Amino acid sequence: MLPSLSLPAKENIFQQILVKSAFLVAALVLLFFLTLLLKAWTAIGANGLSFFTGVVWNPLTGEYGVLPFLTGTLLTSVLALGLALPCALSIAIFLGEFFRSGWSASLLRLAVELLAGLPSVVYGFWALFVLVPLVRQVELWLGVLPLGVGVLVAALVLAIMIVPYAASLSAEVIKLVPSDIREAAYSLGATRFEVLRYVILPYVRSGILAGVLLAFGRGLGETMAVTMVIGNANKIPASLFDTGNTMASLIANELTEALDLWQVSSLAQVGLLLFGVSALVNLAGRYVIKKFSVEL
Numbered sequence: 001m002l003p004s005l006s007l008p009a010k011e012n013i014f015q016q017i018l019v020k021s022a023f024l025v026a027a028l029v030l031l032f033f034l035t036l037l038l039k040a041w042t043a044i045g046a047n048g049l050s051f052f053t054g055v056v057w058n059p060l061t062g063e064y065g066v067l068p069f070l071t072g073t074l075l076t077s078v079l080a081l082g083l084a085l086p087c088a089l090s091i092a093i094f095l096g097e098f099f100r101s102g103w104s105a106s107l108l109r110l111a112v113e114l115l116a117g118l119p120s121v122v123y124g125f126w127a128l129f130v131l132v133p134l135v136r137q138v139e140l141w142l143g144v145l146p147l148g149v150g151v152l153v154a155a156l157v158l159a160i161m162i163v164p165y166a167a168s169l170s171a172e173v174i175k176l177v178p179s180d181i182r183e184a185a186y187s188l189g190a191t192r193f194e195v196l197r198y199v200i201l202p203y204v205r206s207g208i209l210a211g212v213l214l215a216f217g218r219g220l221g222e223t224m225a226v227t228m229v230i231g232n233a234n235k236i237p238a239s240l241f242d243t244g245n246t247m248a249s250l251i252a253n254e255l256t257e258a259l260d261l262w263q264v265s266s267l268a269q270v271g272l273l274l275f276g277v278s279a280l281v282n283l284a285g286r287y288v289i290k291k292f293s294v295e296l
Contacts, residue, residue: 036275039268046262051269057234057250059259064266066273068236072244073274075237076151076226077219080158084215087159088166089208095167096174097196116164124228127157132229135241144241147231152240154230158222162215169214173207174200213285220278223248247274 043051047064054065091112099105135156136148177200185195201208231243232253245253247270258264 033272033275036268036272040265040272042261043265043269047266047269051266052273055236059254059263059266062262064263064269066247066270068234069245069247069250069270070273070277071236072151072230073220073246073248073277075244076154076158076230076246077216079151079155079240080162080219081212081216083155083159084163084166085212088163088211088215089170091163091167092170092174092208092211093196096171097200100175112164112167115160116168120161120222120225121228123157123161124225127153127225127229131156139241142241144239147241147243149229149231150241150243151230151237154226154244154246155240157225157229158219161222161225162218165218166208166211166215169211170204170208173204173211176207177203209285209288213282216281216285217278220281221248221274223252227252247271 043064051064051066052070053067054063055067056063056065057068091108095105095109095112131153132148135150135153136146139146139148181199181203182195185199190198226246227249230245230249232245232249233243234245234250235243237244251267251271254263255267258267
């Protein structure tokens, strides 16, 4: 028989597993960065600063400008976050404060979990058959060229996709508010709305910001659903109804048909830029969350 380990020995082994797991995650992130950097090194030297300021992407002439795709990525993600945030916050308040149990809460929670688990290609097909015709009708009514596909449709489908992430995390942090705080506010004569507005939401705002950050990161890297409805035009969108492209969609569309090493390296540089944008968003989000937490 194997000798039984003492409690301190078990704790030491568990601590070592945790430390090694943390280092493994950090090593994976570093490996991703180094892989992209090595693959993009040729393009970094050849493209120069024009890669960030150029508006033309033409592999046949060797012109690689990422500005249209950076604009499309940020435009669709920010617009999607703005559309999704009110809905996500409403769902979180409903599930976390007003209806924690019951058939209505269970039904809504099931719907949210189902939305979070659907593959992105399903969202893309649904958007093609539902959102695109609706937006086309709006464009006809406004007198805009009725393309149907474009930045607005991509933002709408992204908003639907990121709602479950922000709503689920926000609902969970609202449930963690101590009951003593609620009861103290009620004992002072506060209404339910006042408790929500002046007690609960300020208490959990750092957790809500974390959910918003997670949703925004989901929107930045989304590929298939956006590729199917954004129009895949390598230009800066002139309006919300205009077609465009994102960095993730560009990589998905052109990587399998890359003509030479320079184009592959340029696509890797696009991936490196997307990696950097995501990292900056996460760092900025951590700073904001920490600042709000300190203020509390």
